[in-house]
Amino acid sequence: MGEAIADERSTTVEIKDLSFTYPGIDGHPPPGSAPLIDGFSLTLHAGNRCLLVGSNGAGKTTILKILGGKHMVGPEMVRVLGRSAFHDTALTSSGDLSYLGGEWRRDVAFAGFEVSIQMDVSAEKMIYGVTGVDPQRRDELIKVLDIDLSWRMHKSSDGQRRRVQICMGLLKPFKVLLLDEITVDLDVLARANLLKYLSKECEERGATIIYATHIFDGLENWPTHIVYVAHGKLQLALPLAKVKEMSNLSLMRTVESWLRKERDEDRKRRKERKLKGLEEFDRAVEGTRVIGDPAKSAVRVVNNGWAAGRLHSTVAGEENFTFSSNRVLRQ
Numbered sequence: 001m002g003e004a005i006a007d008e009r010s011t012t013v014e015i016k017d018l019s020f021t022y023p024g025i026d027g028h029p030p031p032g033s034a035p036l037i038d039g040f041s042l043t044l045h046a047g048n049r050c051l052l053v054g055s056n057g058a059g060k061t062t063i064l065k066i067l068g069g070k071h072m073v074g075p076e077m078v079r080v081l082g083r084s085a086f087h088d089t090a091l092t093s094s095g096d097l098s099y100l101g102g103e104w105r106r107d108v109a110f111a112g113f114e115v116s117i118q119m120d121v122s123a124e125k126m127i128y129g130v131t132g133v134d135p136q137r138r139d140e141l142i143k144v145l146d147i148d149l150s151w152r153m154h155k156s157s158d159g160q161r162r163r164v165q166i167c168m169g170l171l172k173p174f175k176v177l178l179l180d181e182i183t184v185d186l187d188v189l190a191r192a193n194l195l196k197y198l199s200k201e202c203e204e205r206g207a208t209i210i211y212a213t214h215i216f217d218g219l220e221n222w223p224t225h226i227v228y229v230a231h232g233k234l235q236l237a238l239p240l241a242k243v244k245e246m247s248n249l250s251l252m253r254t255v256e257s258w259l260r261k262e263r264d265e266d267r268k269r270r271k272e273r274k275l276k277g278l279e280e281f282d283r284a285v286e287g288t289r290v291i292g293d294p295a296k297s298a299v300r301v302v303n304n305g306w307a308a309g310r311l312h313s314t315v316a317g318e319e320n321f322t323f324s325s326n327r328v329l330r331q
């Protein structure tokens, strides 16, 4: 089911009937696998602040990574600022599209370089190392995130390191910003200031932000739109005002009620399958749902799942245990 979030302003993000499957060891989706992201359509416009919600493993990170150009999909399926994020690397290197997600927990990736966030270097060196930046914007971000430029990265707290990372990720005036739960370590004040700054970026510059999170603190009136994903499928894409009309509960309680309903339905479905003598859970191969018996199935879904740079699949060893990003402790 497709959803267009109506807005007269220019389209910045367009997802059309997106299907995606992570590749197996051989680079192809495992036989019999069903797409992890399926029939997903969404349109966002300049100025939209979109909260991406869903239970663990719903596919939020995968969607953000696809939008961030980290997985290859057909260029017609995903357009960011009218361009294909995977094929048009200038989108990210120019700073027009900024993705702050998983890798940012260990490194700061900037214009092709990956800098460890824990090395013996000052916050000042990290931040001023990013060239081509408007000094006024840099000063404002340092202030908003309350960064002490003398912090040494290897001796800083997690929250201090995170502030420096976020600052670096926001230095270029992005047009589209993808945030995958990056505020976990921030204290209440830093989080509030950051959210306020991000709202301003959307209102004053017409930036578009998609923010995947489970932490609703300070978010009650922050988003303009809510997008709810379950099992890789779009369930709802609504302006916040519509969500508020639908429910008297707080945003967190509303989302909680959606997830509870989803879980209850999943449990019911599993019970019914069990009663019919079927396997309770869909079989999973490397995180991809497999319908039926892979050994017997000759069916392969279309592979859109080439990872950028390296194959994100299971080969061997601990490194390759794949969980959704919040199921394990964040690194």
Ligand SMILES: Nc1ncnc2c1ncn2[C@@H]1O[C@H](COP(=O)(O)OP(=O)(O)OP(=O)(O)O)[C@@H](O)[C@H]1O
Binding pocket: 022, 036, 054, 055, 056, 057, 058, 059, 060, 061, 062, 063, 286, 287, 288, 312, 313, 322, 323, 324, 325, 326, 327
């Ligand atoms: N590299 C990968 N290879 C194969 N499967 C993967 C990979 N990364 C994630 N998955 C699977 O994709 C599904 C969706 O994961 P994803 O991280 O997108 O979920 P999420 O909604 O972000 O979850 P969370 O809220 O826990 O962060 C999960 O079932 C996961 O096991």
